[in-house]
Amino acid sequence: MAGVPDRARAVIIGGGVAGCSVAYHLAKAGWTDIVLLERKRLTSGTTWHAAGLIGQLRASANMTRLAKYTADLYVKLEAETGIATGMRQVGSISVALTRERHEELLRQATVARIFDVDVHEISPSEVKAMYPHLEVGDVVGAVHLPLDGQCDPANIAMALAKGARMRGATVLENVKVTGVTRAGGRVTGVEWQAGGDAGHIAADVVINCGGMWGRDMAAEAGVTLPLHACEHFYLVTEPVEGLGHLPVLRVPDECAYYKSDAGKMMLGAFEPVAKPWGMGGIREDFEFDTLPEDWDHFGPILEMAMNRMPLFQKAGIHTFFNGPESFTPDDRYYLGEAPELAGYWIVAGFNSVGIQSSGGAGMAIAHWLTEGEAPFDLWDVDIRRAQPFQKNRRYLKERVTETLGLLYADHFPYRQVVTARGVRRSPLHEHLKVRGAVFGEVAGWERANWFARDGQEREYRYSWKRQNWFDNQRAEHMAVREGVGLFDMTSFGKIRVEGRDACRFLERVCANRIDVAAGRVVYTQMLNDRGGIESDLTVTRLSETAFLLVVPGATLQRDLAWLRRHVGDDFAVITDVTAAESVLCLMGPKARDVMAKVSPNDFSNAGHPFGTAREIEIGMGLARAHRVSYVGELGWELYVSTDQAAHVFEAILEAAPEVKLCGLHTLDSCRIEKAYRHWGHDITDEDHVLEAGLGFAVRTGKGDFIGRDAVLRKEEAGLARRMVQFRLEDPEPLLFHNEAIVRDGRIVGPVTSGNYGHALGGAIGMGYVPCKGESEAEVLASTYEIEVAGVRHRAVASLEPMYDPASARVRM
The missing domain is CATH 3.30.1360.120 (Probable tRNA modification gtpase trme; domain 1)
Structure with a gap:
């Protein structure tokens, strides 16, 4: 087929908004030798029927950075490419119908202020003034983000594709990738087919942007990509006189969102029990297809909408739409290089927020590829969090019935999924269960989070205040502090590294000294070239040539991938022995x-x-x-x-x-009293090991190791920020994470992790405080508060652990 090259630096599979964004950003970064292949026509899978909502505020700082980038990009794209994107910053309103939801919205408003997103808390009457059609009699409160917006999804993708072509990229339609070729543990290219033609493109990098086709495509290359399509419903009314450009409206307590467009009103839903689709595969000719109507399924949503917005009682229905979108087991999308296959990258699984996420995702993946590292910590969406078993189709079908609805469910702290449970269990599971264990799930592992008393309900009762297990946690916590507690931590990831060069290899990837006597346990980090923390672990020397690495269960696949990526020519065998x-x-x-x-x-x-x-x-x-x-x-x-x-x-x-049986909630409350860091919250690949306060575990004198130069540079330049531990003076409020740290009246960052310090008598939080040019005494001389749902509470700050600062108790 004319126009298909024999060679490219990168091949992008899939011409939805994600693939077009990757092509645009790679070309913008200077990689012009790239090819995007779309099996049918651009946008013909999910993008063409997306709702096109653009929200800037996400659950964490870096996800918000990506969403803000997307909004800014889409505002400029029309002028750059000449394609009308329909981007309008009409703002958004989220309303709460319960006090618990209002608490969540107020906490989100605090998050917005931390991340410098324009946000306003508004009253029901202010909502009514901005949205006259809305019934607000039972509205408790709301938040307004004036710079949120909406766009035309298909035209956004077309504009990105045109921008990529303008910079030299090749974008081809009706060319299907039939396989990925590989040799020596890395990709070598793709095989393609177009009509009666077929061929091969040799490539250094292949990027799977295949949307709902992505899982099966990845599986053919031996790569885990856990996602599954669900049916997603919305309807559009006939024109409503005088409707105008209204803000995007979300009523999560009724599972609904509303958008005005071209004088019509759209109603979309994230219903609590979703309908998986495509279990038997997606037919070959699928293109711009719709799925059958299901009024019984959508009916309860529409009934609530007719009460919430009476115009739906009178306006005719122009379109009732049902189309497939892909969802993941944890409602977060996937970015990054697959741990199983070098050069195979993934941008997929967008959980119905693909339009607002794809701009930032494309930027991030382009930076990662062209600069050799991510632009900032992306663990929230890193493909390495996926567990191999999660590609199981029965598991995915069951889980996505829940995750679609969780987008609009109350995002309570400690909320547990209820579907697809029990896949990974400790040998002690039944022993713990009969003794009152209430389980949570992480990386598929069933873990005892707390233990119910005899006669006590063995269920979570969720709240933003003290939940029904708070007293159970206190009893467990104080048993550990005053007596003895027993935790089942079988879910720890366990990695055996052995062989002639095992010691030399670990000395190179770990910051602490690993060449110690057999039987020694070493606490250490694996660093990147910036001094950021890639892994937080212990290394136990079992013999002259064998070591056991213990890591969090959630990071096992990431840590295995990091080790295998850096083993190089050293003779060392890396084995996952977690189940042993x-x-x-x-x-x-x-x-x-x-x-x-x-x-x-x-x-x-x-x-x-x-x-x-x-x-x-x-x-x-x-x-x-x-x-x-x-x-x-x-x-x-x-x-x-x-x-x-x-x-x-x-x-x-x-x-x-x-002996008191104890759960993971108690493990966390005990560790935060000691100011022990939690990887993924307090420490990430973006956080310098010295600024995290972990310099005691670094040995620059042992010789070269990854990150050593960055440590020496930081020692010379001085710290720009410090990890600080906080305790609220008022014993009532709770901290979880992402509350605002307020220093001398000014927000300086988020609480990275929080829990209740039962021995210290208040909520404890961790977080970074800017300190460039300041001494420790100057940092502590400030007045600190923590903002929780808009209310500021005085806090005591410390640079050393508030509980047993000399660590005498662990050595007693």
């Missing part, structure tokens, strides 16, 4: 007494010092006991082969019935 061992964490000042009851080994400071690991007898089995702690107390992590885990658990509880 369970982990029981016995923690608290009485932990030594309990260990003496179940094991004949010596657990004294002399016999088993802090930071060491050794094999022990326990019950009638064996375990490896690591004397480390994430809760700030004396304790041991017991690594037990999976087949013996239940026996060891039973032996501990039989010998020491005083």
Whole structure:
């Protein structure tokens, strides 16, 4: 076929708004030798029927940065390309019909202020003035974002495609990619077909922007891309006289959004139980297709809309639309290089926010490809968070029935998904269940979050205030502080690195000294070239040539990918051994007494010092006991082969019935009292290890390692910000994350993580405070407040842990 080249630097698969954005941004960055291949015509999958809502505020700082970038880009795109994009900054209004929803909106307004997004809290009467058609009698409150907007999705994609062509990119329609070629663990190109023609394009990089086709396309290349299409409904009225340009309106308590366009009103829905689509695959000729109407399914949404906006009772219906959109297991899209295949990149799974996300996503992926690193921390949407099992189609079908509706559900803290549960379970799961465990799910793992008392309901009752397990957490927390608690942490990711060069390799990728005696446990970070934290882990030397790396369960795939990417010519074998061992964490000042009851080994400071690991007898089995702690107390992590885990658990509880079973909520409240950092919240690849306060785990004198130069530069230049721990003086308010840190009356950043410090008597938060040219004393001399849902609360600030600052308790 004429026009299809034999070679390209990058091949982009898919001509929806995401693929067009990637082409535009790569071409803008100077990669003109790129080809976009669309199986049918541009926009013919999902983009053409998207609602085109442009919102700037997202759940985190960097997702908001991407959304703001998108809005700014779309405002300028028409002048650049000459294609009308329909972009109008009409603003948006979100209304709350309950006090809990109003709390959420007020918290979102605080987030907007942190991220410098223009936001106004408005009253029901102000809503009515801006939206005369709306019934506001039961509206509790609302927020208005005046720079949000709406656009024509298809024309946005066409404008991006034209912009890419203007800079030298090739955009081809009716050319289907039939396969990705690969050799030596990386992509080599794509095979294509167009009519009766076929061929191959050799390429350094392939970018899957295949939307709802993306999962199956990735699977053919051995890549995990968990997404599944759902039916998405909206209707458009006949023209309504005098409608005008109204703000985009969201009424999440009624699962609905409204948009005025060309004198008509659109009503769209994110219903609580969605309809998955395409389980048997998508037919070959699918192009600009619609799905069958389903009035029974949409009826409850329309009924609420007719009461909320009476014009729907009179206006005729011009269009009832149903079309497929792809959704992911956690409602976040995917960006980045697939860990299974070098050179295979992904931009997909946009969960019905593809128009407002694709501009920023295209910018981010282009920066990542052309500069060799992401523009900022993108863990929220990193493809490496996906677990291999999540490509299972039965799992995805069940989960996406829920995730579509979660877009407009109350986003309560600690909210748990209810579908597709129980896939990954510890050998202790049933033991914990019969003892009152209430489980949460992370990376597919069922983990005990808290333990109910006899007769207590074993369910979450969600709130922005103290939830129904708050007293349970207090009891568990104080048991760890004053007695002894037991956590099941089998979900830890466990990676074995062994071989002739294992030590040399780990010395190169870790910031701390790894060449230590066998049996030593080393706390360390893996850094990038900027000194940012790619991983937060412990490394235990098992022998001269074998090491065990322990990482959070949620980051296992990321950490495996980082290690495999950097092993180079070193002879070292990297193996995921997570399922081989369970982990029981016995923690608290009485932990030594309990260990003496179940094991004949010596657990004294002399016999088993802090930071060491050794094999022990326990019950009638064996375990490896690591004397480390994430809760700030004396304790041991017991690594037990999976087949013996239940026996060891039973032996501990039989010998020491005083042991308190504890959940993950308590683990987190204990760690935050000790100001231990949490990767993904307090520390990310964007946060410098010294500014995070983790310089004690860095050994620049050991020789070269990744990030060493960045550490030395920062030491010379000085810190631009510091990680600070806060405690609210008022014991009532709660902190979760993204509350505003207010220094001397001015917002300086977000709380990165928060929980309740039961031993300290108040909510505890972590966060960064700018400090360029300031001493520690000057940082602490300021007055601090934390803004929670628009209300500011006085806070005590500390640069050292407020609980046991000398860390004497872990060494007692």
